[in-house]
Amino acid sequence: MKKLVLVSLGVLVMLFTFCQSQPKQTEVLHSEQFNAGKFHNKKQFENMGLADLPAYIHRYFSEKRVDISPEKPIPVQQITQQVLATLPENSFTLFRLGHSSFLIKVKQAYWLIDPVFSERASPFSFMGPKRFHETPIDIEALPDIEGVIISHNHYDHLDKAAIKALNGKVGKYVVPLALGNDLRDWGVAADNIIELDWWQSAQVGELSLTSTPAQHFSGRGLSDGNKTLWSSWVIKNQDNSLFYSGDSGYFDGFAEIGKQYGPFDLTIIETGAYDKDWPDVHMTPEQSLQAHLDVRGGKMLPAHNGTFDLAFHPWHEPFERIVDLAKQFQVDIITPIVGEPIDIKENNSRVAWWRGLN
Structure with a gap:
């Protein structure tokens, strides 16, 4: 009975980022996306809510799942001070830290x-989606960070904990509208936060950053x-x-982004945690590849996979599907090992590191 209660609580944790409730009163924000106390997508659709919980729990217990997590250790390349010191001075290099987390070096600055960095993508330390692998670098070992870019406020x-640990090491946080409220509550100085609406831009050091649309939602509780x-x-x-997609369902906004800002040397596109029960807020691999084409991407790096169990599909399925699709459509796809340095314009890793782990 205890195990059943814990699993049911775990399901509730998963639903934390899918459930929406009536928002409290809030100040009016001057944004086309903000109306009646909350933000909206351009397309209206029904998202999962508390009324869907019984059916979801039934599916969670009754549906047969395979390869929920890797049986063997996921390969990780450690990011050491020596590795960082040997990077070319004028390069644009990125490291995948896992899931949708990246460390970027732009000339002499890090982002x-x-x-x-937490063990679980959850409001709790003892339950919720647990990491398949460690991060390739600890927060304490990171160099000073010029800026942090956040796509939205879901736990993954x-x-x-990472924001609090990074405090004092980061220059600027560049985030979507109203997300600065969370950061200020966690001790980040207001002067260090830049909040942007869709299509707004900011210049921080070498980088021009533009917040562009996505079809998703936000929330850290009920x-x-x-x-x-x-x-x-x-x-x-x-x-x-x-181009970094953050989390998004497929929509015509990708074509508009490509028209205004493409082409891109590299796209980091969400490719994982898709499911029939939430088709509007996450993309299938087929849709992810189309999003890459829409924004006029060069190389494509599929993200939002390989670190947490967030959906019903096998953990390695997104990699296999997107690699096969890339071959069909002649898309240059890269699949770096966690912690591997990737130069945005150079020939990059295409090793199928996920194979043989189950």
């Missing part, structure tokens, strides 16, 4: 995207659904261009 993208905005990001300097 983080959606840094999640916004890690409260009372704050869509109280903060969610974004994809255009990240550019004079010589390089990167």
Whole structure:
């Protein structure tokens, strides 16, 4: 009985990031996306809610699942001070830290995207999706960080413990509208936070950062659904261009982003945690590849996979499907080992490291 209760609580944790409730009163924000106390997608659709909980729990216990997690250790390359010191001075290099977290070096400055270092993507330390692998570098070992880019406030993208640990090491946090409220509550100085609406831009050091649309939602509990905005990001300097999708269902906004800001040297596109029960807020691999084409991407790096169990599909399925699709459509796809340095313009890793782990 105890195990059943714990599993049921675990299901509730998973639903924390899918359930929405009536928001409390909030200040009016001057944004086309903000109305009646919360943010909205351009397309209206029904998202999962508490009324769907019984059916979800039934599916959770009754549906047969295979390869929920890897049986053998996922390969990880440690990011050491020596590795960082040997990077070319003028390069645009990124390291995948796991899931949708990245460390980027732009010339002499370092950036983080959606840094999640905690063991679980959950409001609790003892339950919820647990990491398949360690991060390739600890927060204490990170160099000073010029900026942190956040796509939205779900637990697998916004890690409260990491934000607190990073405080004092980071120059600027560039986030979607209203997400700064969370950061200020966690001790980040207001002057260090830049909040952007869709299509707004900011220049921080070498980088031009533009918040672009995504089709998703936000919330860290049962009372704050869509109280903060969610974004994809255009990240550019004079010589390089990167698109990061954040979390998103497939929508016509990708084509508009490509029209205004493409082409991109590299796209980091969500490719994982898709399911028939939430088709509007996450993409299938087929849709992920189309999003890459829509934004006019060069190389594609599939993210949002390989670190947490967040859906019903096998943990390795997103990799296999997207690699097969890339061959069919002649898309240059890269699949770096966690911690491997990737130069945004150079020939990169295509090793199928996930094979043979189950």
